[in-house]
Amino acid sequence: MRDGDAYLKEHRDEHLSQLMDLLRIPSISALSEHKPDMRRTAEWLAAEMRRIGLTRVEIMETGGNPVVYAERADNPGGPTALIYGHYDVQPVDPLDLWVTPPFEPEIRDGKLYARGASDDKGQVFMHLKVIEAMLAEEGRLPVNLKLLIEGEEEVGSENLERFIAEHRDLLKADVVVISDTALYARGVPSLTYALRGLAALEVHVTGAKGDLHSGAFGGAAPNAAQALVRLLATLHRPDGGIAVAGFYEQVRPLSQEERDAFSALGFSEEALMADLGVSALPGEPGFTALERLWARPTLEINGIFGGFQGEGTKTVIPARAGAKITCRLVPDQDPERVLDAIEAHLKANCPPGVKLEIRRMGGAPAAMTPIDHPAIRAAMQALSEAYGAEARFIRTGGSIPVVGTFGRVLGTPCVLMGFGLEEENFHAPNEHFHLENFDTGMRALYRFWHHLAETMK
Numbered sequence: 001m002r003d004g005d006a007y008l009k010e011h012r013d014e015h016l017s018q019l020m021d022l023l024r025i026p027s028i029s030a031l032s033e034h035k036p037d038m039r040r041t042a043e044w045l046a047a048e049m050r051r052i053g054l055t056r057v058e059i060m061e062t063g064g065n066p067v068v069y070a071e072r073a074d075n076p077g078g079p080t081a082l083i084y085g086h087y088d089v090q091p092v093d094p095l096d097l098w099v100t101p102p103f104e105p106e107i108r109d110g111k112l113y114a115r116g117a118s119d120d121k122g123q124v125f126m127h128l129k130v131i132e133a134m135l136a137e138e139g140r141l142p143v144n145l146k147l148l149i150e151g152e153e154e155v156g157s158e159n160l161e162r163f164i165a166e167h168r169d170l171l172k173a174d175v176v177v178i179s180d181t182a183l184y185a186r187g188v189p190s191l192t193y194a195l196r197g198l199a200a201l202e203v204h205v206t207g208a209k210g211d212l213h214s215g216a217f218g219g220a221a222p223n224a225a226q227a228l229v230r231l232l233a234t235l236h237r238p239d240g241g242i243a244v245a246g247f248y249e250q251v252r253p254l255s256q257e258e259r260d261a262f263s264a265l266g267f268s269e270e271a272l273m274a275d276l277g278v279s280a281l282p283g284e285p286g287f288t289a290l291e292r293l294w295a296r297p298t299l300e301i302n303g304i305f306g307g308f309q310g311e312g313t314k315t316v317i318p319a320r321a322g323a324k325i326t327c328r329l330v331p332d333q334d335p336e337r338v339l340d341a342i343e344a345h346l347k348a349n350c351p352p353g354v355k356l357e358i359r360r361m362g363g364a365p366a367a368m369t370p371i372d373h374p375a376i377r378a379a380m381q382a383l384s385e386a387y388g389a390e391a392r393f394i395r396t397g398g399s400i401p402v403v404g405t406f407g408r409v410l411g412t413p414c415v416l417m418g419f420g421l422e423e424e425n426f427h428a429p430n431e432h433f434h435l436e437n438f439d440t441g442m443r444a445l446y447r448f449w450h451h452l453a454e455t456m457k
């Protein structure tokens with residue numbers, strides 16, 4: 001099997017200078033003054049896609065910033081992968097904290113500094129260069145590829161779901177590959193195979209018709225703030241578990257293979273405590289902190305409001321109080337069923353004398369590609385070979401909405417083959433990309449497409 005190493009090495013300077021050209025375009029999707037830059041970036045990508053030999057390259061309208069689409073089908077009947085990425089970037093303020101300006105890329109200490117270097121222009125560019133290398137070395141691609149690069153990820157991918165739904169046939173693929181996440185740590189090849197979902201609600205408690213004087217009514221009138229905190233306190237057990245009946249019912253248990261893979265990472269709970277400046281890591285019993293962060297659901301009170309908030313004392317019995325609650329969900333929890341369970345619990349435990357109103361704020365299920373999926377196995381093999389170290393399975397406690405969109409709309413599983421590092425200041429001043437992962441990541445992607453062709457044929 002060819003590996004593209006020589007080609008990528010030989011063209012490295014040229015590739016880096018092209019990437020710098022791409023990074024110089026200030027494609028900040030949140031600021032309308034950059035509208036023309038969004039289109040310029042899309043045009044830059046489309047031109048590059050045409051130049052390296054992709055076909056059907058098209059800038060497609062979405063109602064917002066355009067997406068760039070391209071494909072190449074060298075393997076009739078063979079597996080097809082859809083590469084998703086984004087060309088838009090986050091705003092750059094505060095500007096004075098940047099060592100060099102965000103849109104004047106510079107390499108220092110083996111790291112490329114610029115907005116978008118890692119998230120996500122750098123990683124999108126890696127895919128283009130791997131395609132270029134495969135076509136130069138072999139004249140064809142080992143799998144059929146489609147590319148969908150959008151320009152609104154940093155502003156919530158507002159138009160993407162409709163775009164995907166309207167172009168189902170065009171985007172049809174066996175697997176979606178996304179390079180927009182981070183490795184577990186420097187030098188540790190790792191693959192994210194699951195993300196948590198979300199469910200959100202608000203609880204509102206109302207007592208008397210209005211706020212009351214505690215001298216006149218204290219001792220008899222229901223206090224909305226007290227009722228609220230009593231109610232909220234019933235949501236968790238003293239041991240840290242969640243007390244809502246049925247909350248854990250649909251949770252897919254961690255397999256022994258997953259627990260072993262997590263524990264092999266050597267995650268330090270002491271280091272996390274030191275990082276956070278806390279003396280304990282409370283949570284559900286029976287699981288390590290890492291297992292709780294990645295693979296167990298949570299119920300968090302995000303905010304409490306009600307009563308007197310001003311300076312000094314006010315002898316008032318508040319008539320209203322409320323709280324915002326969100327849950328991180330894991331496979332296979334259904335957000336609606338979780339919200340049903342919480343609603344039933346709150347109604348059953350509401351203290352006397354107050355009215356309870358629950359506002360459901362929606363949610364999204366967790367996403368997971370099973371670790372024995374052929375595309376996951378191909379990615380693990382490619383990462384291990386390129387990095388010369390055994391690749392690790394990791395999850396993330398957060399959510400990437402687009403992964404859910406691909407699952408829901410196309411029914412396609414995602415492989416999250418990201419090459420960033422958490423310390424690379426995504427969304428912050430001095431964003432950078434370790435060039436060791438630019439180089440080794442491309443070597444991994446080159447191998448991945450070949451392994452995918454074998455495992456999914």
Ligand SMILES: [Zn+2]
Pocket residue numbers: 086119120153180
């Ligand atoms: Zn990103």
